[in-house]
Amino acid sequence: MALPVTVLLAWVVPEAGATGGWLRSEVTTRIGVALIFLFQGLVLPTAALRQGASRWRLHLLIQGFTFVLFPLLGIALDLLVGSRLPPDLRLGFLFLCVLPSTVSTSVVLTGIAGGNTVGAIFNAALSNVIGVVITPLWVAWLMKAGGQGRELGGVVKEIVLLLLLPLVIGQLLRWKLSAWADRNKKRLGNASSGLILFLVFAAFCNSVQARFWNGLGGGLLLGTALGVILIFALAMALVEGLSRATGLDRGDRIAASFCAPQKTIASGIPLAKAIFGAHPGLGLILLPILLYHPLQLIVCGVLADRWGRKKEG
Numbered sequence: 001m002a003l004p005v006t007v008l009l010a011w012v013v014p015e016a017g018a019t020g021g022w023l024r025s026e027v028t029t030r031i032g033v034a035l036i037f038l039f040q041g042l043v044l045p046t047a048a049l050r051q052g053a054s055r056w057r058l059h060l061l062i063q064g065f066t067f068v069l070f071p072l073l074g075i076a077l078d079l080l081v082g083s084r085l086p087p088d089l090r091l092g093f094l095f096l097c098v099l100p101s102t103v104s105t106s107v108v109l110t111g112i113a114g115g116n117t118v119g120a121i122f123n124a125a126l127s128n129v130i131g132v133v134i135t136p137l138w139v140a141w142l143m144k145a146g147g148q149g150r151e152l153g154g155v156v157k158e159i160v161l162l163l164l165l166p167l168v169i170g171q172l173l174r175w176k177l178s179a180w181a182d183r184n185k186k187r188l189g190n191a192s193s194g195l196i197l198f199l200v201f202a203a204f205c206n207s208v209q210a211r212f213w214n215g216l217g218g219g220l221l222l223g224t225a226l227g228v229i230l231i232f233a234l235a236m237a238l239v240e241g242l243s244r245a246t247g248l249d250r251g252d253r254i255a256a257s258f259c260a261p262q263k264t265i266a267s268g269i270p271l272a273k274a275i276f277g278a279h280p281g282l283g284l285i286l287l288p289i290l291l292y293h294p295l296q297l298i299v300c301g302v303l304a305d306r307w308g309r310k311k312e313g
Contacts, residue, residue: 003290006197007283010204017198017205025202032195033270034166037132039188040267041170042181044125055119058252061242062101062123065260067134070235071098075142077231088281089220089288091143093227095272096288098138099263100131102296104189106258109300113307115254123259128267132163139275162274192266199269200286207283221287228291232299235261254307258300265293 010017019026074097082090101124110120174181181188239260243253268289276282 002193002197003200003293006201007204007290010201010283011208014205014208017202018209019206021205023202025205029199029202029273030162032198033162033273036166036192036195036266036270037163038166038170039192040128041167041172042174042177043185043188044129044167044171044174045121055116055122055252057246058116058119058248058255059123059126061239061246061248061256062260063127063130065235065239065242065256066101066127067098067130067138069238070260071138073097073231073234073238077227081227085223086220086284088279088284089224091281092285092288093231094142095139095268095285096228096263096292097231098135098142099268099271099289100135101127101259102262102264102266105297105300106255106262109258109304110255113254113258113304114251115258115307116251117255119252120255120259123255127259128264129167131264131267131271132167135271136275163270196266196269199273200290203269203273203282203286207280209280224287225291228288228295232261232292232295236299258304262296262300263289263292265289 015021017023017025071094074094078090078094082093085093104124106124107117107120111117236257239256240253243256248256269286272282272286272289276285279285
């Protein structure tokens with residue numbers, strides 16, 4: 001509910017969060033990105049990673065789909081219809097397809113549905129660790145292939161300083177602070193959510209200040225929503241087919257269904273900020289993930305409830 005309010009606020013006071021504004025977003029957003037990944041490092045369940053490592057077919061399916069098959073699906077769709085889209089929206093769809101899985105939502109839904117919760121925890125954590133490296137490399141390659149690339153060295157430097165280093169520091173701190181981090185997991189999650197809202201606010205402030213949205217009508221929003229629905233439906237169907245083809249049991253199929261097709265907004269927005277910086281088209285780049293996020297919550301929430309009732313019955 002807070003996301004549309006945040007976007008609306010950016011239209012009301014764009015000078016506050018734009019680069020050079022009184023919130024100094026060119027500095028504060030970088031600090032916010034680092035804090036989000038520090039908090040993620042603090043709450044990542046290291047023990048669960050060790051416990052869940054043995055289910056290799058499940059892990060291979062989820063990670064392979066997240067970082068190979070899903071991006072290839074995005075590239076295929078881009079080849080079909082990408083030329084009809086504004087360049088930044090086109091990049092936004094590709095960015096959506098190369099993001100890691102959700103950190104906690106997939107785990108909660110797997111538990112409600114009666115699936116393999118340990119496997120979901122393992123893959124949610126692993127996906128977000130891998131995604132810190134793989135997602136920026138995918139984006140850098142896609143941008144270069146599209147003739148709008150940044151230097152890879154600059155992207156790698158931003159990722160190491162703003163994402164990887166805070167994540168590692170968070171994991172090191174967890175050795176001593178695991179009990180405190182687990183007790184305060186909800187507070188740390190709320191703090192991360194607040195920082196994510198600030199990043200969204202700053203991104204849209206920059207695009208409004210640059211008059212980026214002038215001339216883009218409601219048809220663009222509707223087209224983006226339809227594209228997001230199509231991608232989500234294809235991803236869910238492909239994961240279900242692969243899960244059955246590889247002979248996964250019911251618990252693992254449920255974990256795969258909630259981990260592989262989902263895309264994280266918690267890591268996605270900080271990753272976008274680190275990769276694209278203060279690019280005025282960042283708001284349009286983020287539009288697909290902003291629409292994909294509530295869609296996956298609604299659909300997967302209904303499925304989790306239905307599958308959980310079926311197990312009880």
